[in-house]
Amino acid sequence: MFYREAGDFKTSYAADSQTFPIRLDRYGYYTTLAIAFLFVPLVISDYWANALLLPFLIWAIASLGLNILSGYCGQISLGTGGFMAVGAYSSYKLMTAFPDLNLFIVILLSGVITAAVGVLFGLPSLRIKGFYLAVATLAAQFFLVWLFNKVPWFYNYSASGQISVPTRSVFGYEVTGAEANSEAKYLFILVIVVLLAYIARNLTRGRIGRSWMAIRDMDIAAEIIGVNPLLTKLTAFAISSFYIGIAGALFFSVYLGAVEVGEAFGIQKSFLVQFMIIIGGLGSIFGSFIGAAFMVMMPVLLKNIMVGQLGWATDIAAHFELVIIGGLIILFLILEPHGLAQLWRLTKEKLRLWPFPH
Amino acid sequence: MNATADTYVTEDGRTIGGPVMEMKNITLRFGGVTAISDISFDIREGEIRAIIGPNGAGKSSMLNVINGFYHPQEGEIWFRGEKRKPMKPYQIAQQGIARTFQNIALFKGMSTLDNIMTGRFTHMKTNMFWQAIWKGPAEREEIENREIVEHVIDFLEIQSIRKTPVGRLPYGLQKRVELGRALAAQPKLLLLDEPMAGMNVEEKEDMSRFILDVNDEFGTTIALIEHDMGVVMDISDRVVVLDYGKKIGDGTPDEVRNNQDVIDAYLGVAHD
Numbered sequence: 274m275f276y277r278e279a280g281d282f283k284t285s286y287a288a289d290s291q292t293f294p295i296r297l298d299r300y301g302y303y304t305t306l307a308i309a310f311l312f313v314p315l316v317i318s319d320y321w322a323n324a325l326l327l328p329f330l331i332w333a334i335a336s337l338g339l340n341i342l343s344g345y346c347g348q349i350s351l352g353t354g355g356f357m358a359v360g361a362y363s364s365y366k367l368m369t370a371f372p373d374l375n376l377f378i379v380i381l382l383s384g385v386i387t388a389a390v391g392v393l394f395g396l397p398s399l400r401i402k403g404f405y406l407a408v409a410t411l412a413a414q415f416f417l418v419w420l421f422n423k424v425p426w427f428y429n430y431s432a433s434g435q436i437s438v439p440t441r442s443v444f445g446y447e448v449t450g451a452e453a454n455s456e457a458k459y460l461f462i463l464v465i466v467v468l469l470a471y472i473a474r475n476l477t478r479g480r481i482g483r484s485w486m487a488i489r490d491m492d493i494a495a496e497i498i499g500v501n502p503l504l505t506k507l508t509a510f511a512i513s514s515f516y517i518g519i520a521g522a523l524f525f526s527v528y529l530g531a532v533e534v535g536e537a538f539g540i541q542k543s544f545l546v547q548f549m550i551i552i553g554g555l556g557s558i559f560g561s562f563i564g565a566a567f568m569v570m571m572p573v574l575l576k577n578i579m580v581g582q583l584g585w586a587t588d589i590a591a592h593f594e595l596v597i598i599g600g601l602i603i604l605f606l607i608l609e610p611h612g613l614a615q616l617w618r619l620t621k622e623k624l625r626l627w628p629f630p631h
Numbered sequence: 632m633n634a635t636a637d638t639y640v641t642e643d644g645r646t647i648g649g650p651v652m653e654m655k656n657i658t659l660r661f662g663g664v665t666a667i668s669d670i671s672f673d674i675r676e677g678e679i680r681a682i683i684g685p686n687g688a689g690k691s692s693m694l695n696v697i698n699g700f701y702h703p704q705e706g707e708i709w710f711r712g713e714k715r716k717p718m719k720p721y722q723i724a725q726q727g728i729a730r731t732f733q734n735i736a737l738f739k740g741m742s743t744l745d746n747i748m749t750g751r752f753t754h755m756k757t758n759m760f761w762q763a764i765w766k767g768p769a770e771r772e773e774i775e776n777r778e779i780v781e782h783v784i785d786f787l788e789i790q791s792i793r794k795t796p797v798g799r800l801p802y803g804l805q806k807r808v809e810l811g812r813a814l815a816a817q818p819k820l821l822l823l824d825e826p827m828a829g830m831n832v833e834e835k836e837d838m839s840r841f842i843l844d845v846n847d848e849f850g851t852t853i854a855l856i857e858h859d860m861g862v863v864m865d866i867s868d869r870v871v872v873l874d875y876g877k878k879i880g881d882g883t884p885d886e887v888r889n890n891q892d893v894i895d896a897y898l899g900v901a902h903d
Contacts, residue, residue: 286777286778286781287770287774290773290777475765475769476759476762479765479769479773480752480769483741484752486745486749487749490739490741491739493700494736496721497720497724497729498724498750498752498753498812498816499724499725508759
């Protein structure tokens, strides 16, 4: 009854193109932000942070990144894990080489380095499309993981071949390292997520976003309009890799703390993010978030039900978890190929007419 | 009409200026097949120029040459008094040439508004940084261009489908949105590839009216390919006729209609 456009008049083009055109959506958004910043840090526990909130936020950044490339610009990539590794190793090298560098700067620079690497591997996209491009990016995935394993300089010649994060603080609070507490980690990542989501929304709504979508929908027509295909695809690769690099840097430095590259950034991570954007919704910022939430929360939920409630053995539960999630993915693809975001959009359209559909 | 003079006056009293685009001895080959052989013609400021001919005559190839999709092996293209160097299609778009396609080439995932806003691409300049910040130059530029796009939307009478995804629109409206996208670029030369293909009489009338209005109100130079002879003869100022990649006629609709070569190759005669 309250979810109405009626009475919510737009009197300027700026108001007409705002992110949340319906008043209730706007309030919902501000409420969510307020809860996330003010309430959650008060009640957060280590379990909730490590099992749900931190991975959710970090994967949300990665799926935002991949969604820009695949959902908005139409370029398929299976190199996400490799690009996350670039972000992680960049942050490690930066932190160890410049101990005084602010962590925000480290994360930002890791993103920039990954963007450069992403552009390099994006170059073939001018010539090859679709599945063939996917294979080219798959090469990036394997090459990068191999590189970080093979060249000792990247892991500072440590005996184990692992990288582990030094302790770093932001505004006097430890954010990385074993001693850092969950509130600080959570707030640090949350600030970055909100900023990146805001930037993603802005980039996709204007000139650049439209040129991406034009290339995705009809590249010949895009060219006729004056869109330079190579430049446009490469900016998409750069921005996308920037996001994914930041996600990788946070995943390593704030979340895991110590990383072995093949394990943490293998091909399964590339697929995980791919699933997130497909389930969440291609070409949707909101979809990136719900896709990440779904893929992070579902295993935790299933495990709690199967092990906690039903009392199954953990190994059986772990296998069933894969079966159920696989099944759910297939189900989603059949029922709603445009993802949860589209489902939400349809619900909203229905809600807008409810209870008088005619 | 004197084709060599710099200007001429049409039947309905519009003054047509000098050449905007001159094609000089264009030859285009695909391997052993000659799609266009030694064709010259010009398109003048403010006129509606039709290119007609039977299937496979090289009409669409000609538009693709103008657009930069194909690069002719021989011949010169002069645009606004300058010889054009070989360019990519997007560079040619930046010079002010817009077009529509025979098979609709809209951006299916975007709304009508976004499609037409994309047509403003060459006029929008704010860089990545300001786009990311949004508040400030990017938003200002967006609103300025939105106003121009809204003029186009009003002009084409498609206000009610502004926010509709174009994939959901009927064929005739999609054609109109595509015209809108080309118009939004405020082109110096507008190319229309069969703007009325597959339309019913009413839709054709609408489209003809829009083409004439565009030419009249904005003074846009238009080159179009069309198969409906009634429409072509009614709306165009000059017609060039192609057949098997050769030019067989060029002139006003009346001259072309009475040209024996054109009658033989394309128009035919009424049996009575």
